[in-house]
Amino acid sequence: MVRAKIARRLAVKRTAERSGDKLFRDKLAIGGWSRLYTQLKTRLGNITKVETDRLANAVEALPDSFALWDSKNNLITCNARFREFFGLLNVGLVPGMSRRLVMSMGTKPVRSTVIKKPIGQILDSTSFEVLMSDGRWLHVNESKTREGGTVSVGTDITALKKNAQKIIENEKQLRVSVSDLRESRRELERQKQILVELSEKYSNERNRAEAANHAKSEFLANISHELRTPLNAVIGFSEIMQHGLFGNMTEQKYAEYSRDIHESGHFLLEVINDILDMSRIEAGKVDLNFEHGDICEIFDECLRLVTGIADTKNINLSYKGPAELSCRHDRRALKQITLNLLSNAIKFTPEQGYVTIVASQKQEHLQIVIKDTGIGIPDDEICKLGRPFEQVENQFTKSHSGTGLGLAISRSLVELHGGKLTINSQLDLGTKVSCIFPTVEDDHDLTNKQNAA
Numbered sequence: 001m002v003r004a005k006i007a008r009r010l011a012v013k014r015t016a017e018r019s020g021d022k023l024f025r026d027k028l029a030i031g032g033w034s035r036l037y038t039q040l041k042t043r044l045g046n047i048t049k050v051e052t053d054r055l056a057n058a059v060e061a062l063p064d065s066f067a068l069w070d071s072k073n074n075l076i077t078c079n080a081r082f083r084e085f086f087g088l089l090n091v092g093l094v095p096g097m098s099r100r101l102v103m104s105m106g107t108k109p110v111r112s113t114v115i116k117k118p119i120g121q122i123l124d125s126t127s128f129e130v131l132m133s134d135g136r137w138l139h140v141n142e143s144k145t146r147e148g149g150t151v152s153v154g155t156d157i158t159a160l161k162k163n164a165q166k167i168i169e170n171e172k173q174l175r176v177s178v179s180d181l182r183e184s185r186r187e188l189e190r191q192k193q194i195l196v197e198l199s200e201k202y203s204n205e206r207n208r209a210e211a212a213n214h215a216k217s218e219f220l221a222n223i224s225h226e227l228r229t230p231l232n233a234v235i236g237f238s239e240i241m242q243h244g245l246f247g248n249m250t251e252q253k254y255a256e257y258s259r260d261i262h263e264s265g266h267f268l269l270e271v272i273n274d275i276l277d278m279s280r281i282e283a284g285k286v287d288l289n290f291e292h293g294d295i296c297e298i299f300d301e302c303l304r305l306v307t308g309i310a311d312t313k314n315i316n317l318s319y320k321g322p323a324e325l326s327c328r329h330d331r332r333a334l335k336q337i338t339l340n341l342l343s344n345a346i347k348f349t350p351e352q353g354y355v356t357i358v359a360s361q362k363q364e365h366l367q368i369v370i371k372d373t374g375i376g377i378p379d380d381e382i383c384k385l386g387r388p389f390e391q392v393e394n395q396f397t398k399s400h401s402g403t404g405l406g407l408a409i410s411r412s413l414v415e416l417h418g419g420k421l422t423i424n425s426q427l428d429l430g431t432k433v434s435c436i437f438p439t440v441e442d443d444h445d446l447t448n449k450q451n452a453a
């Protein structure tokens with residue numbers, strides 16, 4: 001293609017040299033058409049009709065609009081693209097018409113902006129960007145011909161303009177997104193700061209609460225310990241008086257009083273012991289001594305201990321399960337759990353009721369259920385039970401004695417075994433308290449639990 005171009009140029013050069021004409025140096029671009037036209041006309045003064053038609057056809061076939069005006073600004077020629085761009089297709093244009101008249105017959109541009117020449121451009125030409133009413137954009141370049149006329153070439157740049165507009169809009173969108181992102185980042189930073197402050201506050205509050213809880217547990221442990229010594233003396237001396245070890249009490253009333261003192265002393269001692277146990281558990285001061293062995297004998301022992309109270313209410317006590325059940329356990333703790341749950345079951349079961357210990361060995365755990373046919377617990381109360389001092393009845397409606405520590409101590413002791421205590425109950429039908437103990441537990445876990453305790 002390059003070679004063909006060079007050959008063409010050489011041919012034109014040779015023709016020009018032969019005819020003695022100067023070779024025009026400008027490219028056949030926007031301003032080149034007029035020069036080409038006039039030069040050809042001059043050079044080929046006696047141009048034939050065929051050649052004129054050929055030239056006119058070439059101008060007509062141009063993809064750009066083309067119009068040639070003489071030095072007085074009257075129309076010499078124009079192509080179909082020109083007529084189409086400026087809405088002159090249905091207008092009878094005749095060479096010699098003034099430019100003002102031609103343009104007044106067509107569609108007026110909505111906007112026409114002169115484009116600044118690039119620095120250093122010496123060509124005598126002007127460029128415009130013209131917006132037509134149908135939304136099309138034209139780039140029009142006008143150059144002077146040697147005779148003082150004007151050649152005007154227009155290119156449709158609508159697609160270019162639309163792309164440029166799209167790019168501007170995308171840039172705008174991008175700028176908005178970047179600013180949104182910056183804002184979000186600032187907001188995130190702010191929230192992070194708030195979170196840091198909150199977590200600091202939370203940590204301080206938690207430390208304070210833990211310190212307060214620790215102080216409370218220490219206080220309860222100390223006070224309980226201090227109360228137990230005189231209380232043991234009260235229980236011991238009232239027992240001596242009851243049995244008349246140093247001679248009979250003559251007055252019957254005194255005998256009754258000493259029995260009441262003895263019973264109340266025992267009750268108080270139980271309450272104090274519960275408080276002490278709970279404080280020790282909360283302070284993490286409970287030492288469990290795990291052993292591996294049969295737990296059924298613990299159930300027998302507990303059932304024997306509560307038979308007396310159960311008999312006073314004609315409550316049927318029983319055990320359902322294997323004759324021997326082996327697991328790792330702390331004997332004292334398991335006895336305390338069983339006794340607490342049995343005492344509750346008997347306490348909240350009316351006369352003639354049933355209280356049963358059901359034990360079973362499942363694959364990886366052992367389940368002990370203390371079930372009764374008692375008064376049951378309302379659904380909305382179950383979740384709060386097991387926390388220290390929580391009871392269904394409040395101190396004004398209370399019809400049963402108790403501190404609200406039995407379930408909490410039992411639950412904590414079960415958890416210290418790595419197990420779980422759950423309560424199921426139906427009002428007026430009865431309650432089931434289940435303790436699940438893991439039977440597959442490695443020594444490492446147990447040592448950890450003992451250390452934590």
Ligand code: ADP
Nearest residue numbers: 344345348376391392402403404405406407431
């Ligand atoms: P206490 O029995 O000393 O009040 P617990 O912690 O052992 O304390 O029990 C807390 C509360 O749970 C009891 O006051 C009672 O309202 C309810 N509760 C516990 N066991 C039973 C049960 N078997 N049947 C009905 N209510 C029960």
